[in-house]
Amino acid sequence: MYRSVLEGTRIGTWQWNVQTGDTVLNERWADIMGYTLAELEPVSVDTWLNLLHPDDVADSDAQLEAHLNGKAPFYDIKCRMKHKQGHYVWVHDRGKVVSYTADGQPLMMFGTHADITQQQLSEIALLHSRDELYKLTQQLPGVVYQYQSWPDGRSAFPYASTAIEEIYGVTPEEVRHDATNAFAKIHPDDLGLLVDSIERSLETLNLWELEYRIIANNDSFKWLSGRATPERMPDGSTLWHGYIQDITQTKEHYLKLEELNQQLNVAQQSLDLASEQAQIGYWQASLKQGTLWWSPMIYQIFGLNEQDFSPSVSLFKRAVHPDDVSKVEQSEDQARITGIHNVIHRIIRPNGEVRWVHELGQLVSEDKNPELIMIGSVQDITDRMKLQKIKDDFISTVSHELRTPLTSINGALTLLQSGKIVSLPEKAQKLMDIASSNCLQLSRLINDLLDIEKLAAGKMLFEMKPLNVPPLLQRALNDHQPYADLHNIILELQYASQINDMRIYVDEHRLLQILTNFLSNAVKFSPQNGQVTLSASVIGDQIEIAVQDQGCGISDDFKSRIFEKFSQADASSSKVKGGTGLGLALCKELTEAMHGKIGFNSNLEQGARFYVRFALTN
Template identity: 25%
Template sequence: MPADAALPDPAQLLALAQSALLTQLDRDDPAHAVAQLLADLALASGRRAWVDDNPCTAPAHADGSTLHLPLQRLGAAVGRLCLAPAADLPAVPAAQALAPVTDALAALRLRSRASQPAPDQAGSASGGALVRAALRGAGTFVWEWHIPSDRLGDIDEGFQQLGYPQAPARRTQQDWDGLIHPDDRAANHEAYLRHARGETEHYAHIYRARAADGSWHWLQERGRIVDWTPDGQPLRMVGVQADITTQRQAEAAASAATQRLGKIAAHVPGALFQFQRDDDGFGRFPYISERSLALFGVAPAELAADAARLLRRVEAAQRAVVMASIDASGVSLTPWVQEFQVHRTDGALRWIRGSASPQREPDGRVLWHGYFEDLTEWHALARADHRQRVAEAANLAKNEFLSRMSHELRTPLNAVLGFAQLMGLDPQAPLAPDQQRWLALIRQSGEHLLAMIDDLLDLTSIEAGRLPLAPQALDLRPLADDALAMVEAAAARHDLALACEGSGVLAWADRTRLRQVLINLLSNAVKYNRPGGRVLVRLLAADGEAQLQVHDTGPGLTADECAQLFEPFNRLGQAQGPVEGTGIGLTVTHHLVRLMGGRIAVQSTPGVGSCFSVTLPLPAAQGLQGTSLP
């Protein structure tokens, strides 16, 4: 046991005192009993223990490390008990804890100083009275058992301890066994038999006995066979007994409190703990909940035995910072809060946040009460949130760049198209046929680039949330007829038939943007159609919604192609095909329909054709049934 360990528990201290007093009763050699008690105390506490004759009136430290405790008996000072090193032991609490030992030492030293009795009076009142007085002061009494007759001597105090007014007339061990709890009798007798067989040096046992009021008291007994018959049978046994009910109740209460804390801690996501730094700088966990296994991969018992097991799992680069933060909290007694990474036994690296409140204990050491929690998911969310903010900032910068560049490109491009048109119309400088063809290519490419710029502007405005809408009640038939007229010339070049079915269908939408949607769908239906095919616009109203369908007889699309249809700049492998396109139009169309509170869908069969459906709310759904059409 290290030198700075705490004192043994009360039960162990009481057992040491009882053992020394039994030795005195057996050998009537107080000096030997004192030497034995001091040796046992030194071994159990890990400290040097001795007595001297110097008077000591109160518990006190000397030279900063030695603790002096007074030895007094029957009003006489008989020296002092010295313990070293003991700087960590508060004087008064240590004196209270060691009371059974100091009482026994005082009685034994007083007996040693008394005049020696005549040989025929050995063990008479002079020695026995002092020993019994010491035991009574420690809440203990002496008994003697004549084994062949089963007669118990000095048992009256035992019955009084249990509240009985007097002992039975016979005073036998059988009478006493009648008070022992039925569940404890066999074990108690077996403890005696082990001693009688020579298997144990002492008889020692703890059992329950019924008190006069019907309650059960916990009794601690120790004894030794001191005389044997000539044929080697046990003849006489002496022992001591103490009532430890209060101690057992305190232990049970502490155990129940620990169990309640354990049940509570089991439902807490983190680990509750107590941490203490010893004088040598090493730490220990007097308590840590079962959640330590989930957090660190280390069981509570392992951390209680060696707190450094946790420190060794902390990320190497962070250990010095963690230790420094604990040191600072212990010096200033300010709350400890620290985040660090821990390598679990399964190889996972987890972020842990520890927080604790320190308090100074009576022995001068610092005890922290705290909580460990797993912040790994929180850190992951924080990183994801940071990445999202970076992506949003990059997207905003991209949109801003595209918007500015589109505006900047429109001016020179309009100039190019304007001058190309003037060149083709200039009667004073007519162009040759080849030049007219080249100029047509310039105008065609410029118009294609201008359409791409317009789509880019719309897309960046939509993504930036800067596209204004003015929804109103619209009759879809005039809008469809107008859009069909816009693509009539292109349809004629491909020998396509145009048609529109349905009338009187109203929708709640922005006129300009819905017209743009319809023209875009019709342009695609014309461009991606077969010669001699057909384009049909169908207007429907069903289930409280308006629907605008565009059917074509083109090559159709596969399911995979339909799934990618509205992705920007994705032309589904047609980038090198004969039909010009930007890969943005359908993306813009999709966004516009959603901004107007609608939805767009496509149904397609390869080799047969496709149908694009735009579904929009009715004016009635907006509470505008009485709104007149423009």
Template identity: 25%
Template sequence: MSVEQWTNPSSSGRDRDYQILLDAIPDLILRIDRNGVCLDYHLPKNFKAYGREFDWHGRRLDEIIPAEVAQQQMEYVASAIATNEMQVYEQQIEWNDEIRYEEVRVRRYSETEALVLVRDISAQKNVEKALTQSEARFQRLATNIPSMIYQFRLEPDGTVSFPFVSRVSERIYEVEPELIQEDPGLLIGQIHPDDRASFEESIRHSAETLEPWKWSGRNVLSSGKIKWIEGHSQPELQIDGAIVWDGIVTDVSDRKQLEAQRQQAECAIAESEARFRSFVENANDLICAFSPTGLFTYISPKVFEISGFLAKELLGKPLSDFIHPEDLHIVQASIEELLKTGERQSAIEFRARRKDGDWYWALCNTSSIRGSNGGVVSILSIVRDISDRKANEEKLRQQAIDLENALQELQKTQAQLIHSEKMSSLGQLVAGIAHEINNPIGFIHGNIIHAMNYFQDLVALIKLYQTHECHSIPDIEAFIEEINLDFIYKDLQSIFDSMQTGTERIREIVLSLRNFSRLDEAQLKPVNIHDGIESTLTILQSRLHQAESKITVSKFYNQLPKVECFASSLNQVFLQILTNAIDAVSEVCAPVIEIHTEFISANWVRIRILDSGVGIPESVQARMFDPFFTTKPVGKGTGMGLAISYQIVTDQHHGRLKCQSKPGQGTEFTIELPIRQSQ
């Protein structure tokens, strides 16, 4: 039945019953379609709502209540219709300059509609706020309360004890709390004989019913003084069958006449104290208080579980004694800020000392407790052990670093493998070409000498014929003159000399190609560094001569011993650096490349390659040995040449590769290698 039917005066008697039931519901009820249009509603008389003065039927929700509240409500309406699940949330609405709190329940009514029930929970929220304020007031009272706070325990066998007694016992009972804890009879024995029966009856009644214990009576002190004592406590049945009373005892001798008024206040204090102590002692976090000077004044029992210290071992001691020296300034700064502004300090992280000397990570929130004069009299802290969280964070951070390093290493290895495969293929190609050229050139070079000898013999034979033949033949004389035989003698000799020089040059180039590829020297072996440099220069001869201005290569070689190295890999380094030098000087006038070799110590040699190019900016120098970093246009370089060269020198040969450059002043690459890798 719809809300409209319930409110229709012509409805049946059963409908009127529904109307009575509906009027008894204090909640606002709305039936809304998925577009936010109110189809039906029930608005209680005492419900504070917008739009009471007009009819809601057919109106959109944002025409009835504030738009932002309507938008939020429609989100839950859509969710309820879509999921067929009850949606419950709280909202705030400003009503006549005050904030009103509402609980909203949304349930699907049909595939396109939902029922919305709105309940005013402002009173409940105000009670919760008042309770919070009451707890804060109690905490301030607890620091200066004149009553004795105690805990009294009754075992199933009838034995009694005082697990806790505050220092006020010295003033009220003239007995130290330690003595009361050792001998509970000292306290019970002071009860006036005429009041002992009511005391025992009150204990028995409280134990049997677990009702709060309230008693007042006279005590006869050891000095002979008689005091009126008023006690309040809350019993709690323990798992082991014992009953524990947490409560206070107050000296009411001078204000007995105000007993009626005081009883209510003391009960409230006792109940609040019991809740506070139960909260503190059973909290998962450590709760402590210390003075503005940093001395512990209270520590909850949780301290033993977290740090291994007993609370009594820390009371009265400086907080700074238990903070890690590197974190002490953080804690001191937060305390100074709290004392200065009075504002709560949150999420303070620091390391604190355990009893065994280890350190644990703590997360601390602090707030101030102010005295009647407005000054801070105590600082309350809630401390949580976050060591496991920190350990997990560090573990995750290290894993991230390891993964990043592994990724970089994988990228380097992949690039190096690709480059090595390319260089290996190039070396095989160069060696193959050199081998194929070497065979025919060797054949030509070896037969030129024989051809020259045969030519000389033929020339000698012709001249011998000319000497001994007296009768010249006209045709022969004409042909000799036509071919210019004397010129042929001279020119053919020059041709043989040029062929000899050419074949020798080709043999030198083939030898340089074979030296550069070093396919027969893939293993570590002593090598003449100068041979590797020379073979690399031979490979680059075409580039050296193709520049707009011929590049001058100046070599300053010193006497060097053979160096243990991987010759083919080292030649790659020379090729990369010299290629970069050629690129650098190609844009300058009078380009110069210098190569210096020197013996720098008993086991080290140095190769320096300098160019007169434009230089390298510092920003580029910082990354020039990084994999895949290049300043060349796309397609002109992979960014792996210098990175792999650096790995060849530093990782493979345990040497050093450095670069020094200033824009406009050229660049110098320095390669330092150990002579013997075994050392």
């Protein structure tokens, strides 16, 4: 029976006389090392020692010594033995002293010799895999873990990477058999949520996922994100395999972003409300791609249903009043140069209603904006234009009604001043001079009002033709020389010789009207013995005509209103210098009507420089 057991289990056997060293081996013992028993003859204890791996000799001696001295019940060792072919095989040797000499010394020792090469290699591979897994988990920012829950309420973390200490503040050993220490770290407000989520995953065996907080050692809290897959175990427990990571920084950024989004939504709602009340819509357009985006308010302004139409350049063009298309296109072309799109025009709604809108946009320079993106606004100003029309009609009516009696008054005053009818005392003559001066001032105001009214109504006629610039400049200077002499101001004319052969396409009378306004303002606001310079220069394909004074300049808070009607920088100054506040507004209207551009440069105490620019022509 014993022989059958040995043959069935393929176990080698050995007998060793401890006192004499005689050794008996069976055939299987030799076969494990690739030998026959005959090849190993003569057999002795040295047969064992010669085949034992040198690195395992010390361990074998220690195990044998412990058993022989009674410190270990068996001699038990796993070691390597050299195979006949040169490689090593793993064997498991177990033995026991079975008899002793009369004086109590170990005599006979019997044992077994089993081939465990495959088992040992598998264990080594497993240990190697565990080592690799350990190294990998140490590189992860979170904890790789197994969490187990039993029906009796017990729970533990059978496995957790060392990162659990960084995240939960507990070591893997502290929670290997009891998870209480880990649960004690959960934020009280999130503990119930965590327990419920685990219960749902346990019941359904669905993926467990949750973001929750734990209390750190400094009483602050961390945000964690957990994810694990459950598995039912044979003992009725449930084992989750998962990963938990610290997401505090990401969560804080997310919460901050959520707060900002909420603020943005409030701001957007406020903007939409303000947009609706002010009848202002917003848009963004790519001048290169031809794409267009509208805010919802623009659909209302244009009388369109947002569900039925998508914004496009062609849709916008179809809505523009036919008489205003060229004006809009001119402003768009100008925006490519100046970066500013500013135009007031009419649109026609699908129901035929005509509305007035004010478009204002800005284009970022092309080097920073390759798609030529322009952003801007559209405001419905129909009511404002109606009021403006009523005001203009009233001013026009009043101006016309005043013009006839004012002409008669001026004629009468001129006759009285001439002395041909009657000689007036000196005091009365001064009063007549004051009356005449005020009459002329009122006459200029009425003329300016009527000119502006004609421009707004499109009724002013222009005699546009190509003109040489130098004769115009000289005429304007000559016309103002007496006025300059009266104020002790020096007038100077400057231009490059190349301008002699250049021409611009303008109305001569209206251009002189503009220069007259520039020069009179410059003389009025220049100090005694100051100098006013009228100049012309070439800028690209345009000629710039400018008037520079040496006055006090224009304050920053007035610069944005300088071309508005009835706009004056200082009311007290206007009383001293004289003026209606219409001159520059009229100059702007005249310049733009002749397809030119008007502008100014000024610094306080350094004077002001007003200019107009017109394209060169043949």
